Amino acid sequence: MSSRMRTKLAVRMPRRRPQPHRHLLAEEPRLTKQHYKILALCWAGWVFDIYDLILFTFLIHPIGTTFGLTKLDLSYALGASLAASAVGGIVFGALADLYGRRRVLEWTIVTYSLGTLLSGLTGGLGSLILFRLVTCASRKPYPG
Numbered sequence: 001m002s003s004r005m006r007t008k009l010a011v012r013m014p015r016r017r018p019q020p021h022r023h024l025l026a027e028e029p030r031l032t033k034q035h036y037k038i039l040a041l042c043w044a045g046w047v048f049d050i051y052d053l054i055l056f057t058f059l060i061h062p063i064g065t066t067f068g069l070t071k072l073d074l075s076y077a078l079g080a081s082l083a084a085s086a087v088g089g090i091v092f093g094a095l096a097d098l099y100g101r102r103r104v105l106e107w108t109i110v111t112y113s114l115g116t117l118l119s120g121l122t123g124g125l126g127s128l129i130l131f132r133l134v135t136c137a138s139r140k141p142y143p144g
Helices: 003-012 033-067 071-099 101-120 125-137
Strands: none
Touching: 033 071, 033 101, 033 125, 071 101, 071 125, 101 125
């Protein structure tokens, strides 16, 4: 390539401006408003997680009475819920490694909300277990 052609190519290409260094939250010397916002959102997610688990445990007997379910049927519903939490943590954890924590957390919030809504509209044992599987699998995308 001739020096004249190199000069033309150099003229056509715009120069890159140096990017300003973005500080990570972990690099801040003190806690900021954004730190507290993140803490509050994580706490809210944990509260909904525990609230769902405790509420379902307290309501399992009235649910069984309403649908005429045996204790064995109810144990299947509870067991499936707990198993789905373990499997969901593994699956969504792996997806978070691939697609990023924020994106996967958004997915799990949507699926958790849909599963919870549909759990309230269930008509029997099969749909209850299915909707609890959806709810509980999407309940553990983050440690805690």
